[in-house]
Amino acid sequence: MDKITDFxxxxxxxxxxxxxxxxxxxxxxxxNYSHFPILEQNVFLGSIAKEDADIFLSTDSIDVHKYNxxxxxxxxxxxxxxxxEEFSKNHTNLxxxxxxxxNYLGFYELDDVLHFFNETTFVKEDGGxxxxxxxxxxxxxxxxxxxxxxxNAKILGVFxxxxxxxxxxxxxxxxxxxxxxxxxxxxxxxxxxLSEHQEDAYLADLKDRSDYLNKYLNI
Numbered sequence: 001m002d003k004i005t006d007f008x009x010x011x012x013x014x015x016x017x018x019x020x021x022x023x024x025x026x027x028x029x030x031x032n033y034s035h036f037p038i039l040e041q042n043v044f045l046g047s048i049a050k051e052d053a054d055i056f057l058s059t060d061s062i063d064v065h066k067y068n069x070x071x072x073x074x075x076x077x078x079x080x081x082x083x084x085e086e087f088s089k090n091h092t093n094l095x096x097x098x099x100x101x102x103n104y105l106g107f108y109e110l111d112d113v114l115h116f117f118n119e120t121t122f123v124k125e126d127g128g129x130x131x132x133x134x135x136x137x138x139x140x141x142x143x144x145x146x147x148x149x150x151x152n153a154k155i156l157g158v159f160x161x162x163x164x165x166x167x168x169x170x171x172x173x174x175x176x177x178x179x180x181x182x183x184x185x186x187x188x189x190x191x192x193x194l195s196e197h198q199e200d201a202y203l204a205d206l207k208d209r210s211d212y213l214n215k216y217l218n219i
Contacts (some may be wrong), residue, residue, distance in 0.1 A: 002192075004080040004116055006105040008097050014039045015048070017066055022058040024048050037096040037107060038069055044096060046071045073098050076105055078115055081159065085107060102192055125156050127175045131195040132186055136168045147189060148174055151182045169194065195206040 011150035015024060025037060028050045033077040037172035046069025048062060056065055073096040074083050086095055093110040132144075148155050151214065154175040172181065183193055 004083060004108075004113070005076055005097075007108055007112040007116060008076070009112070010106040012036075014044075014096075014104060014107075015062065016040070017045055017061070017063045019062055020058065021053055021056040021060045021062060021065070022050075024053040024062065025058060028053055033094045033109075034092045035094050037094075037104065038066070039104060042104065044073065044098060044102065045069055047092075047094070047096060072096075074108065075100065080113060084113055084117060087113065112168055125173070126176070127156050127173050128173060129178055129195065130172045130179065130183065130186075130193065131161065131169060132172065133167055133169045133192040133194050134190065136164065136166055139168055139170070143189065144170065144172070147185045148172070148182060151179070151185060153179060153182060186194060 012027065012031065015027070017038050017040045019038075024036060027033075032051065035049050037047050038045045045066055047064070048069055052065065062069075070090070070092075072086065072090045074086050076099050077095050078086075083095065087093070087108075087110050095108045095110075096208070097105045097107055099105055144146055144158065145155055155172060156175055157173040159171055160168060161171040186193060
């Protein structure tokens with residue numbers, strides 16, 4: 001599998017701060033980016049937003065508006081999930097990439113990172129997904145792994161999909177999709193199952209039918 005740094009893009013060179021707003025507008029007409037990186041010589045200053053380029057005076061140099069540049073970026077040693085999170089946090093489809101000495105290396109496009117994500121084991125391998133929740137102070141990844149593996153399955157991927165002071169939500173990709181025993185084991189360890197599962201629904205339906213029958217017999 002490719003490394004995420006293989007997707008660092010230099011197809012379009014970063015604009016210099018001495019360029020005009022019109023230069024940025026022309027670039028945004030050619031490519032569907034929400035932002036584009038701006039350099040002063042080799043120093044990254046930030047990114048100009050497309051919506052700003054649409055309202056700034058076209059004959060202005062970008063330098064006039066350098067305090068309006070957005071400063072988000074990612075490091076070249078960040079993993080793909082952190083990069084994907086930065087796309088979401090900054091509402092962008094382009095992220096500048098800097099090394100540990102703040103040298104500008106290029107940029108990531110959202111489509112490329114999503115393609116990378118789609119090639120990961122978490123997405124590509126066959127299996128099923130369970131979303132569980134437990135008290136933040138009371139869950140451990142070692143316990144989660146033990147529960148899954150004790151039911152003869154393997155974890156293909158796991159991440160914290162939501163987190164608060166009191167509750168933590170964990171999304172699991174598991175090597176089999178028929179995992180009713182895994183679900184029941186999680187419940188025995190006081191995990192709440194947030195995702196819906198066919199087997200679970202079947203058991204719930206059986207319980208409803210049984211309750212109805214008991215009620216009928218007790219009339």
